[in-house]
Amino acid sequence: MDADDIDMFERGLRDVTGRTTGAALDAELDELGWDDALDDDEQSAVSLLFGLQGRAGATSSALSRLMTHALGLPGSSAEDVMTVLPAIGVTTPPGTLDGDRLRVDGLSPAGLADQASALVVASVGHGATTACRVATADLELRPVVGVDPDLGLLRVIGDVDGTGRRVDLPTGAWDAGIALGCLATGHELVGASRAMLDLACDHARERIQFDRPIASFQAVRHRLAEALVAVAMAEAMLDAAWLDPGPVSAAMAKSVAGHQARTASRHCQQVLAGIGFTVEHPFHRYVRRTLVLDSLFGTSASLATRLGNSIIDEGRLPPLLPL
């Protein structure tokens, strides 16, 4: 996409994420040709949609469709096949093959309920994976309430015949899917962080105490400045990860985005004070969303620990992106 295309696409996405969510947003994304954009310009399609989705607090099936796109299966377009996401906090495939049985425990956006089948990736040992087409009717789709009911997540559970339609995935395919998923959730976390910062700055400018806006107090200003630094840090890591794509850079970017979103959330919550603690103000939605997104594909803390352990084991730091 050239700059004009990207600009037009962004305006379209801003419009639809601002006024729709869930199934309605999925329909709008089909209309906008998001899947085609994904094939055409992966970075723009992912960073724009997920950033705006995070900012609007909207939800869609895009993450599962993105996984399908990343797996690169012949005959499975992202448009019509949703890949089941890993269970919360982990990056391992949701499927386990046990003889002829395929056991499934993962997560999915709500849109899976409208699909005839789902793609379940299972590990077959030694890092190899296989993708199984499973009829949705054979799976239990249990709505997740949890901390963020608006997200409409489904827990996907199953114990099904594993001898059906299966395609062995090339080495690294699942890791590539996780990497892309990490970048997408990273952008969504940045979008949510930006939204929280906007809410907190608006409040600080409007809320009068001691005859002046609380934005004039240095303690308040510094918290908001810290929140902007947090957002900028996450954005820089994500941009760098797109220039140097791979599981390590994507996981680092996701970890930073999660950690910094929680930092931004803490500072913004303090500035919003009482009103931000009520359900009369939209802030709590972003706190909830941030917590779940930080846990998808591994919490920021667990990803950092994993990185530290691999540095110690290998005796060297991750590769540097050249100037």
Next chain:
Amino acid sequence: MNDRGAVGELDRFRRSLDDWLDAEATALAPTFVGAGDLDQQMTQLGKVKQLCFDAGWMRAGWPERVGGLGGTTLARAYLGEALTARDLVEPGLYSMTEVLAPTMIDYADPDLAAAMVPALLRGDETWCQGFSEPNTGSNLAALACRAERSESGWRVTGQKVWTSLAQYADRCVLLTRTGSVESAHRGITALFVDMDSPGITVRPIGTMHGSPEFSELFLDDVVVPYSRTLGEEGGGWAVAMDLLPYERSTSLWHRAAFLHRRLTELVDAAPPGALDPSRLGEVTQLLYAFRARSRATQHRMADGDRLGPETSIDKVLLATAEQAVFDLVADALAPEVTVGDDPVSARWRSEYLYSRAASIYGGSAEIQRNIIARRLLDLGHDR
């Protein structure tokens, strides 16, 4: 992000510079082990700059009218990165060039800039930056060092402090008060002063990390020719505001290379079990995030963007990353930092102590956050 041309140019520069640095490794190497003292570091800096200038590397990315070879400014960023990553220069001392040369190029009379800047690039001269005063730290607009007009030129009387490398310096970019005290930022004029002028006294200040890298500077009726005025009379604030983003751009990229080298050395040097994996992972991520931000700033600068208040974010990230790296050092290499008396331990200790200043120098963490709140978040005035 960047046009293909600049990136290709940088790739060629990178390859040929790396080859040259390998070939000249012996000639470039320091003659001391560990950090060395400040005199040794300055001698080493002069040697490296001269070799790099004469071979053309130090001229890349600078305008031809000041002795440069033109081309992308990314070459300057990479040169400092490569020299720092090989431990050939102390990055803080090296980066003074990146702060002061752009100011001269933008504000000095073109003939003066053409005459002076090559000596700085080649390491024949050291320059310093006379901004802060005893009563003017964060509140720069309150500076009091007085410059009066006379027949022989400006006559300057006052005092500066925290002037890095003043005891080595041949020239000084000096901010003076030419308007009334009430004129605040409007009555400031920048001058380019010869440090051997009669009336200048320099007193180095002992520091916690053991390297007296900054000084007090006393000026007693020092005569400065009018031709040495940088920018307009009363336009010193603009000079300072344009200089400060340079303190937070290329020099920070060089500092990222330094921190990466030290973190790598820490991973090598830490005894088994001494590094907490969670903290190591977090610190690595902080450092890489700071570096990613600084990299983007370098590319914006190379694309011709004007740097401004957004570089305050880069400075906050540097301070955070540097202190996190050396906090990890202090824990994982506690015996070296606390009771080690060999040169390498002394260097870890000195650098740990210096890292405490990262949130103080070049605009404190609080000043950077004030700038972010006012200029980037549009939160209005703070009183």
